[in-house]
Amino acid sequence: MITDKRLLRAEPNFRFLAKLWRVSWLYVLLICLLAGVGYGALYSAGGGSAKPFAGPQSIRFGFGLLMMLGIAMVSPRILVKFAWPLYFFSLALLVAVLRMGHVGKGAERWLVLGGFQLQPSELAKIALVLILAAWFHRAGPDRMGNPLFLIPPALMVLAPVALVLKEPNLGTAVIIAAVGGSIFLAAGMRLWQMALLIAPLPFLGRFAYGHLHDYQRARITTFLHPESDPLGAGYNIIQSKIALGSGGMWGQGYLHGTQGQLNFLPEKQTDFIFTMIAEEWGLVGGLSVMALLLVMIIGGMLMALRCRNQFGRLLGLGIAMNFFLYCVVNLSMVMGAIPVGGVPLPLISYGGSAMLTVMFGFGLLLSVYVHRDMRFGDADP
Template sequence: MSTVFEKRLLTGDRGAGILQKLWQIPWLFVLLLCAVGSIGYVALYSAGSGNPDLYATKHALRFGFCLVLMLCIGFVDIRLVAKLAPLGYIVGVGLLVLVALHGEVGKGAQRWVDLGPLQLQPSELMKIMLVLALAAWFHRASWDRVGNPFFLVIPAILVLVPVALIFKQPNLGTSLITAALGGAMFWAAGVRWWKFAAIIGAVVAAAPIVYENLRDYQRARITTFLDPESDPLGAGYNIIQSKIALGSGGLWGKGFLQGTQGHLNFLPEKQTDFIFTMIAEEFGLVGAMGTLALLMGIVAFCFLVALRCRHQFGRLLAIGLGTNYFLYIFVNVAMVTGSIPVGGVPLPLISHGGSAMLTTMIGFGLLISAWVHRDAEFGPAQD
């Protein structure tokens, strides 16, 4: 069948091209995303105490819209995506500047842009734009060129600009994730290990200075992470209640809509940052591990795309998107289990909220495009 399609494509049959791309869509991956989105609906239905209008219905509508958008992006030629990557980065930085000047303020932070039906958090979109920009910069560079420190100045600036703007909002958690994402892209592109060692040394040396310039609530998160019981009714309250909910779920959980910590409102932000705790309390260790298995399946597919792509742009794009989603999962789960300080990082496709879902699905649309066009020709590497 693929041979027939290829012949018709060579003769200019666009209908065949669309059908071929439709045939090549990784439908098992799409089904996996739908499974994770369904878990989000069930968890948010419970978070709303059985009232779907609070969170679950909005989640379903957003997911449906984003799913269609994702599939549409998947049809776009990956070479066009590479050409538009610099423009996307400029738009992302422009939105961050707009947030700094006229952004919506919520919970003591200025992180959102009001777009009418959607309050967009540009820092989430910026991570996708950063991955695209770095993939476009590195994809035709030879091994020797990547080893030249001067060649790395511009991509380093590409990382530092959004990190600084996001940190200024203030949004320490997302700025650190953005920096880590940039580091992963540098590593995937072939940057030598000793450069990472030098950067890590500089970060460690600067850590005390950064700590002194943090906001009071940010420093409180770090100190209560080390000793939550030191302030059980203040900064340590969230993580203490989260641990109680996680432990009370046991192996099989308390049952759907039966979670006491969540439904008695002891668990904070149960519909957003602590949604994984809701799942663990009601469905136990089995439900929590099953959810994690599906989430890691998404990450695994990202790296499968990286392995199958014949062009460097697709490989770097897939690695960046997979790393981004993994960092979401790792930070959120580590946060609610008390392994790292609490920060405002949602669990995409499961937590309530539009920005994380929209930007995640845009990223997965680009991932599908990389898969569909995994044999595209980009030309030789540049020395």
Template sequence: MSGLYERRLLRVEKSFGVLEKLWSVPWLFVLMLCAMATVGYVALYSAGGGNPDAYATKHALRFGFGLVMMVGIALIDIRLIARLSWLGYAVGLALLVLVMVHGQVGKGAQRWVELGPVQLQPSELMKILLVLALASWFQKATWEKVGNLFFLLPPAIAVLVPMGLILKQPNLGTALITGAIGAAIFWSVGVRWWKFGLLFGAVAVAAPIAYDHLHDYQRARITTFLDPESDPLGAGYNIIQSKIALGSGGMWGKGFLQGTQGHLNFLPEKQTDFIFTMIAEEFGFVGAIGTLALLALVVAFAFLVAIRCRHQYGRLVGVGLATNFFLYVFVNIAMVTGSIPVGGVPLPLISHGGSAMITAMLGFGLLASAWVHRDVEFTSAKE
């Protein structure tokens, strides 16, 4: 009888634990994500010419699924996630290899793989899994260990291997972002500055050689970036039309569904890479700044997680995912404004795309889990 009572008591305690975790979920952060997804829905509704079935409905359904997934991940003990970090990394590498063997080719690149009814871009998922793996490796690293080159060699290889596989697709932009995420985590754990200096020196020396091995369309993007008017109807067309749309929006924009560059199909990839240009044309400078403010708040929350976590694993997860999200936003905005060469990087929670949406919500779920479990005792990744 006492055993039955104890089991019932244990179930009650567990239920209270789940309720407490639900209460601890950063609901203000969830509200910010809903606001971002709403901006995306409005922009995609316009990109579809006022037809929600073109892009907006799928966007809403994906976000709804991602939101449920995010809250579910937030309730998972961060220590369990830490124990599974390297297993997840291995799965990510296997998916990248699968892309090379059986991946689908689209727009000259082999980046997607079919997993039943789902089309997945493993390079997006790999960035999240890399953050978890590096956080697990450095979780209990001391200052002395971080100064040891042999201790830094395995995580360095863990960064370079997926970078190489992503470059083979080819996907230069995502490969560079992957490397930058790794560098941010290495910097966060206290890797000496002179080692970064050696790395940047090696990159500078290798850059001319790497340029010679780029694909023709990649070299064309760099040439067009330097002089868009050199090929206004070819490689320079996208960025020229993007700048026209950005400038024509003015302070307040042309109005919802009134953007001429987008609706007359001058603007390429308006539902994905150039969605920010659609927003700026129809809602002007004010709408563009409001969108950027929402995106900045998400980055700020990720860094807040890094600051508030008592354990190193959560801090590094916060830094890594903040870097990933920031680079997504920075590269996309810099691309559509002509500040960097054009590349296929979507705007998180706003652009149309399944893989980008689901992996972003996975990352936000991990941030929420780190927040919910920010005060747990975290003595070992193997605990």
């Protein structure tokens, strides 16, 4: 029997088949299962109809699935070459959104291109992971111990963070900074160096609070005392908690959630989609979705750690961490553990930009796994 490694050294057609064989199809199945959960939730959010949410979202997922598998076939050596162009392209889009972006809920976050709304901050997260992995993949312990070597990647993180804060989009800016910090640690950054970076955060937080927009301050105040304005700033989180509690152990039943179906639950197709799931399927359903998300996070990290080159490990870990932060921020937000920040639940919430960028990230993760035995000094498979 011809092994996949021998196929990788064979003719191009056989190399392609070998790469397909090396794809983690179990992980692809988990992705499809999570997207199926999202379709069911959006079908319910549409009042028992594929329009206006579930149908378009399924088309986006189908396109994203093909894109993901296509990217999985691309060698990490090629991905390194595209790291810088993609990073600067994402920065250009972030600048463009400040000049001509679509305004929604007090912020400029979208570019309208041919009828499609693109949120550049979503692409910026993936581009940052790619460029940091490319920067650190040849860095040894000596270079990581040199503070001057860390200045350029630190500026790479600060640039998109500053532009996203300018939109303003505090939640996504925090995620971008956290993803960047996680790659620094994974690359071998000393703990004392990280402590020096973290030490000024309380002072920067106090400074940032003084420059927040009124609606952002209202979110923080509402987080601490939601009952102080139950029909205004506190309405969203109060209705979310009511829906979570009303689900009980087994839920009110599919398409029978009172808060969701009677439109008391705000943004039920986007930010608060998990609340709708928990109301209809109860604690058991909510925990099942969280377990699926956890399995995907752990699986992504394990795939990254199996890679034999530093670029692949850092890229895979960065993608997995980005997915993890998506989930943690959204779930914490709808449960009232953190202020509402407008972060979607990946593959479940309605939205084109988030869906396609998440699938793009999964494509990079699968590419890392497919080429896990590759070293940058070896011949390209």
